[in-house]
Amino acid sequence: MHSELQQLAHSLHVPKAAGTREDVDLPAIAAGMVVVLPAGGFGYRMRAASDTGVTQKSLLPLPNGETLIGRLIRQYAAAGFKQFVALVNYEGAAVEEHLAGGAPWSVEVRCSYDPQAVGSGRTGAMLNAMTNGTLPGDRAVLVHNADCHLMGYTGNFPLDFLNAHAAALSECGAVATLAAIDGIPYPFTGMSIREGVVTEIEMYPFIPVPVHTGITVLTAEALAQIRQHPPDVKGNFERDYFPRWAAEGRLGAMVLPYRHWVAVDDRKAYKLFCEAVERGE
Numbered sequence: 498m499h500s501e502l503q504q505l506a507h508s509l510h511v512p513k514a515a516g517t518r519e520d521v522d523l524p525a526i527a528a529g530m531v532v533v534l535p536a537g538g539f540g541y542r543m544r545a546a547s548d549t550g551v552t553q554k555s556l557l558p559l560p561n562g563e564t565l566i567g568r569l570i571r572q573y574a575a576a577g578f579k580q581f582v583a584l585v586n587y588e589g590a591a592v593e594e595h596l597a598g599g600a601p602w603s604v605e606v607r608c609s610y611d612p613q614a615v616g617s618g619r620t621g622a623m624l625n626a627m628t629n630g631t632l633p634g635d636r637a638v639l640v641h642n643a644d645c646h647l648m649g650y651t652g653n654f655p656l657d658f659l660n661a662h663a664a665a666l667s668e669c670g671a672v673a674t675l676a677a678i679d680g681i682p683y684p685f686t687g688m689s690i691r692e693g694v695v696t697e698i699e700m701y702p703f704i705p706v707p708v709h710t711g712i713t714v715l716t717a718e719a720l721a722q723i724r725q726h727p728p729d730v731k732g733n734f735e736r737d738y739f740p741r742w743a744a745e746g747r748l749g750a751m752v753l754p755y756r757h758w759v760a761v762d763d764r765k766a767y768k769l770f771c772e773a774v775e776r777g778e
Contacts, residue, residue, distance in 0.1 A: 498689050498697045506705030510752060521663045523656045527577040530659075532731070535619050536566055536643040537586030537611050543669065553588035555643035556595055557767060560775045564595065565761060566643040567602075568774075576655035578639075584622040584631045586611040607631050618731040620723060627724065634720045637662075640756045642711035644761040648773035658751055662714045667750020672719045673734075673741045674749035676712035678758045680705035701757070709735055710758055724727055 536555035551557055555566040563571065569579060581599060585592045585608050592608065599606035609625045609626035619640070626632035639658070647654055658676055665671035680703055687702035688695050715723075719738070728737045742748040 498687065498699055500703065501689075502702065502705055506680070509705065510707050512621050512752065513587055521660070523659050523663070524577040524744065526575075526659055527655065528579055529636065530578060530707045531580045531582055531636070531638045532570075532573050532578050533623065533626075533632065533638050533640040534566055534569060534581060534583045534643050535622065536583050536592055542745065552742065553591055554761070555583075555592060556588070557761065563774075565646065566592070567595070568646065569643060570596075570599070570602050572603065573639075573641075573655050576653055579683050581606040582626055582638075583608045583643075584611065584619070584626060585609070586613075586683070588620070605707050618728070619733040620737060621731060623720075623734075624727055627720065633715065634724060635717055637716045638720070640711075640713045640715060644771060645711035646759055646761060646770060647757050648759060648770065648778040650753070650757045650778075658712065658714070659778055661751035662749060664712065666716075669747055669749060671749035672716055672722070672745075672747045673738075673753065674714045675739075676710045676751045676753060678710055678753050678755045679707055680755055681708050687724040706754060707750070709739075710744075710753070711760065 516521060534555075536553075541578075556564045558564055566583070573581070581590060581604060583596060583606060589608065589610050596606045596608065609622065609629060609631035611622050612625060613621070615625065619642075623632060623640075627634040639655075658674075661676075662671065662674035665674045682701045683704050684701065687699045689697040713734070715734070719734075722738065723734060739748060757768055759773070761767050761770050
């Protein structure tokens with residue numbers, strides 16, 4: 498099984514040499530870019546995850562006194578980003594009150610409320626934000642889901658990600674650049690079977706299929722395409738636009754080791770992440 502999985506890894510992910518674009522002013526790009534924070538999910542699986550009574554997932558508290566969404570704003574602000582837009586719906590007023598316009602981080606944070614009580618997905622929420630003027634549609638934005646976090650990453654992720662996007666722009670004229678992980682553990686017992694006989698067992702094998710993290714740079718061209726071809730139903734740009742951009746060879750990627758990423762979408766992941774924060778990761 499190990500050799501088959503290694504072959505799969507080599508066929509699906511060919512690493513590129515890391516390097517910094519010396520001709521690109523990354524802090525200047527950060528200062529002019531808007532960070533979009535989708536934070537309107539209902540988070541049913543996370544209700545009562547903490548004993549504080551918090552029901553909006555992005556406001557879940559961390560051991561260092563931050564919240565999930567606050568930690569992201571702090572990290573991006575430290576990297577030079579100055580403008581943020583939170584896409585809110587469920588408990589939107591609580592999110593807006595917590596963000597306080599960005600004052601706690603010395604940045605600007607604006608909130609865009611989804612007009613649909615049931616939510617319209619990330620794409621619909623972004624379209625609404627562009628329509629109501631909260632989100633400019635004429636420049637690149639960096640979308641980072643409020644429940645997607647990195648831990649144990651030793652570099653400056655926001656600027657490293659911008660560097661990867663700058664490289665993708667130069668190399669393939671990227672419409673968008675996504676952050677991915679190099680695979681994910683299979684949640685069940687894995688096995689090899691030959692003609693009805695189990696020949697090998699491995700508990701929770703690591704499946705080396707790159708997975709999107711929920712972190713993406715969308716160029717002004719990408720936003721224009723979203724406005725020109727909006728989804729017919731509740732959706733997200735990963736499903737509705739990534740396949741097209743990938744087919745065109747214009748979707749860049751930065752690939753991270755799985756150990757650095759966590760999606761805080763259940764209590765187990767929340768506990769894991771809180772432990773990482775306690776360790777200072």
